[in-house]
Amino acid sequence: MAAPREALYFPASQRQQLDSYLPSPSITSTSSVSSKPHVTLTFATSLDSQLALAPGVQTALSGPESKAMTHYLRSKHDAILIGVGTAIADNPSLNCRIEGVGGYGGEGLYGQPRPIVLDPKGRWEISAESKVVKLAREGKGKAPWIITKTDVGEQKRSLLESVGGKFLRYGDSFGGVEASLSARMEWRGMLQLLSREGIQGVMIEGGGVVINDLLSADNLELVDSVILTIAPTWLGRGGVQVCPEQRQGLGRSLPAGRLKDVNWMPLGEDVVLCGRPQ
């Protein structure tokens, strides 16, 4: 079958440079459930380490080559996770549009990742017009799962279930009474929840709150690899910045973190940095 016109292409020589940072195929073929999936943190920033011009403003940073790379990554993970701020700002598709993957020249939904949205308070007004819903109806993507702490209305639940998605309730068992009162959900608990649902590799795309939280001292050990696109643009002050809190030790500030096993890869006008947290 010929690939539809909108399918993206990412060459084999460049794929090889990324593969060691991705969930290994041996993980995905085993039936045993580990305590957490492989976590790839991946996003695009400007030269001043920003994701977007302002909170809630969708900003294209990746050029065509690094965009194709992102879609290759999407084909290699069971799920793509974003925060509700990104879902509201971007109305994203969160499917994989690379040549050969389900809906784009492949059979069925083969290779399509599951979109997952963190929405503790039920802020996302998902509707029949949301791109993820339309794409699920057209067989060009999977319907989203929404991780929440609240009781969602029957209308949203039935819309989501009608296209094959669902709400996952983040249980209060993940942190006792204090946790049940706050909107915050612990990453360990959320990753355990995904693992129980059969997710063995998740790529986390953003936005700012999600990325800075995962890069913090408490959570960095949960991240297996980071794949960062840097675009040759300064967005200027006032944007959504990637800048995690510094660590504190012996009464002084220490760097927030560093990558090891680093590979820099030019892709078109962008550069892609791969590494593993030390």
Ligand SMILES: NC(=O)C1=CN([C@@H]2O[C@H](COP(=O)(O)OP(=O)(O)OC[C@H]3O[C@@H](n4cnc5c(N)ncnc54)[C@H](O)[C@@H]3O)[C@@H](O)[C@H]2O)C=CC1
């Ligand atoms: N350049 C890039 O690669 C990307 C850019 N973006 C941009 O980022 C911006 C959105 O970023 P933000 O406003 O920071 O929103 P966000 O997408 O990080 O979502 C933040 C919300 O997610 C929920 N959340 C996050 N962590 C949570 C936790 N541990 N427990 C419970 N709830 C949690 C909360 O409701 C929080 O308010 C948009 O402008 C979007 O276009 C988003 C993704 C990638």
Ligand SMILES: Nc1nc(O)c(N)c(N[C@@H]2O[C@H](COP(=O)(O)O)[C@@H](O)[C@H]2O)n1
């Ligand atoms: N890799 C990358 N480069 C950019 O320049 C971006 N703005 C983003 N944003 C992320 O991609 C999602 C949009 O995906 P669809 O094209 O709609 O499938 C967006 O929601 C962000 O997660 N990423």
